[in-house]
Amino acid sequence: MAHNALASWTDGPTKQALVDFITTAVSPGPGFIPVADRIAAFDNDGTLWSEQPLPPQFDFVFRRWSMEVEADPALAGRQPYKALIEHDRDFFAGLETQDPATVQAVLDAFSRTWAGSTPEEFDAEVTRWLETVRHPTLNVRYLGLVYRPMLELIKYLQANEFRVFVCSGGGRDFMRVFAEETWGIHKENVIGTAADFRYSDGRMVRSGGSLGGLDIGPGKPEHLFAQTGRLPVLAGGNADVDVEMLESAQFALLVNHDDGAREFEYTAGSGRAIERAVELGWTVVSIKNDWNTVFGPVGPG
Amino acid sequence: MAHNALASWTDGPTKQALVDFITTAVSPGPGFIPVADRIAAFDNDGTLWSEQPLPPQFDFVFRRWSMEVEADPALAGRQPYKALIEHDRDFFAGLETQDPATVQAVLDAFSRTWAGSTPEEFDAEVTRWLETVRHPTLNVRYLGLVYRPMLELIKYLQANEFRVFVCSGGGRDFMRVFAEETWGIHKENVIGTAADFRYSDGRMVRSGGSLGGLDIGPGKPEHLFAQTGRLPVLAGGNADVDVEMLESAQFALLVNHDDGAREFEYTAGSGRAIERAVELGWTVVSIKNDWNTVFGPVGPG
Structure with missing residues (x-):
């Protein structure tokens, strides 16, 4: 691993599981994943930034x-x-x-x-x-609520020739506005609930309809497959609406919001996900224990 | 330009126009295109391989x-x-x-x-x-009918940090089977008319419906925008169903099938495209004059 690629992750079993999976994926031998198949997908709200009191x-x-x-x-x-x-x-x-x-x-x-x-x-x-606009209780701009450890993970995956996608119930075009600067992910790797656009007189205009359904639950692997032709080998989420996407991946990461001091502490909307994590042996991120830093952009290099 | 990157293109105004556009796009100064915006899109049937007597x-x-x-x-x-x-x-x-x-x-x-x-x-x-299966008159496998000059162009664009997409009226999942090996384009960069898939019991299954409309005419820029969040800066096509996609790009390339000896000679289905090429000053590829080699894979390197 590049020195300090995951600097905001505290050493321990969670960080180790991530590093082991990715290292194995790119090394010849059992567990090797061909470059073409290296698709990683992350939910956004509650996985890449805070979603309390609401996304x-x-x-x-x-x-x-x-x-x-x-x-x-x-x-x-x-x-x-x-x-x-x-x-x-x-x-x-x-x-x-x-x-x-x-x-x-x-x-x-x-x-x-x-x-x-x-x-x-x-x-x-x-x-x-x-x-x-600022967050109602934390008094920072919303882009200040992006999780630094997850930005590091995205960068680390990209350095290992994974193509990283965001697959969120949120609006595709809303996320695409800040995806490139904030996440380092091109717009075409952002999947979400989508408005329908028509091409007319040389430009795109919103028709007022939507294209495909809500990108939640089984809609997540469906949107991912439609966009990429594959299911992800690594997926990250935090909520019940992420369960199907996490089940569809070889390696599933579940962010558990257990840090009321630095972020928020809640399990509402994630009861089923936490159950499945136990049943299926997913890697669970404790924000409290696994992240030494929660918020902030990643430096260059 | 890398030595012989476009070796199957005969020196002349068509090749020069391509090289000039791409060189300008990646050079500081007027005409520079930021990496994020470097989206190129090509039709498939009649643009990347032969479409006669039918796609x-x-x-x-x-x-x-x-x-x-x-x-x-x-x-x-x-x-x-x-x-x-x-x-x-x-x-x-x-x-x-x-x-x-x-x-x-x-x-x-x-x-x-x-x-x-x-x-x-x-x-x-x-x-x-x-x-x-072999082509009915040319007696070669269909993948033998892929145009080598276009494969070189795809590679040349990728070497210049363009993300190359195929945007075809043909079936998305059909093309994705050979896209990676044949074109050097990941499945997620292949856009086409699409079947609808549902996620069920841990796998994807075709529902029997379709997702979105036919990827032709205005559907091409619509599908491209939905997939990438952008319109292309460079687009290549050959037919009337490509006109809107070509119009939406800064640089448009129209393949004109004028070589009955080595490929096919026809203008059926491309009358409007040829008119627009003249009106808008698109770069027109004469297969007869601009390609010294028509078919075949590109060597390594």
Whole structure:
């Protein structure tokens, strides 16, 4: 391993399991993985950055939905606007457990909000939000909540000729705005729930619909396979909606949020994932014990 | 330029235009293109290999459809099986000009044929076909009909930190079987008309439906943007169904099939593309004059 490639990881069984898997994968002998098959995939919310009290993209979206309800108060009676007005955090946090019609209503609302806009317009709005809005309790910009150990892991995998993908329930185009600078991952390696775009008069414009379904649960390996033609050999996640993607990988990493002092301590939405980790022998990251540093960018080199 | 990187291209304005664009793109100064934006995209049928008398994948599919009609003669009365039985080449060659319902019927037939199969089963069938079937008139295996100058161009672009994608109306999963060995392009850089897969019991299985529409016409920039988050800076094609993709690029390359002696001579299906090439000043490849070698793999190095 390159000196200090995983400097923010405390020496111990978790770090060792990662290093062993990757070292074996690139070394001739049993466990060698051909370069073509070296696909790694990570969830984003709760895996690459903090997702409490809600995944950051909700903050971005809620600002627009609030304006929409102001302009059209009738919206306040229906979902997802109703949950927003009533500060019903559980509605959004447990979205994957809602009935399909409700999930579709949320997806439709997302898609409708930016209908007719170009990628440049949408990207500028995300950039403005990233540069100005702060997390409600931690008082830092959202990009300050990216986990440094995971950035190191991405870099370490790339140095070992893994192609690293992010596969998130969050918005594909939202993540693509900061993926390259923040994660060092090209836009084409970012997979997520996607708006539909049409090509017209020489430019792309959002149609107001969505392309494919929500990128959660079985949707994660489905989106990954559609995008890459493979299932991942290494996958990282933290929640129940990541279980299928983690099951589909040879090596699964589950981030356990057990550090209330430096980040957040919770198991809501990850009960099934933690069970499967025990049953299937996944490598579990204790933020408290395995990460000596939680937040911050990785230096050059 | 690396010595002989484009050895199968005859010196002249076409080769020079390519070299100039790529050299300028990677050199500081006006025309420099940041690495992140260096997306190149090529059509497949008629651009990377021969498409006469029909794109090779039709041969692969027709063998299965013939078996389906034998098993269920009632199919012979409806499209696309009817066109197959009647050897109606024009039906398939001009598919993009058919009404949407007919196009959908063909797409549905494609999808239905392999419903329930796994990627491994489908890939094995494509591999068997590639290894055993020969082109009806040229009497070589289909992979012998890949254009060596285009393979050199792909390699040259990759050496200049372009990420090269194939974006074809043909089947995504069909092309992914040979993309890595033949083109030197990872599966995730292959975009095409796509079957829908579901994740179930730890594996991917074809649902029998399709994902997104036909990857032709405006569908090409739409598929490219969905997959990569960008439009290409360089694009290559040969047919009317490539016009929108070519228009969306800074540098457009149009392959003109004018060499009846070594390949095929035809303009059917490319009239509008040739018009646009003149109007917009695209770089037109004359197979006869610009390629000193047409077929064959590129050597190492």
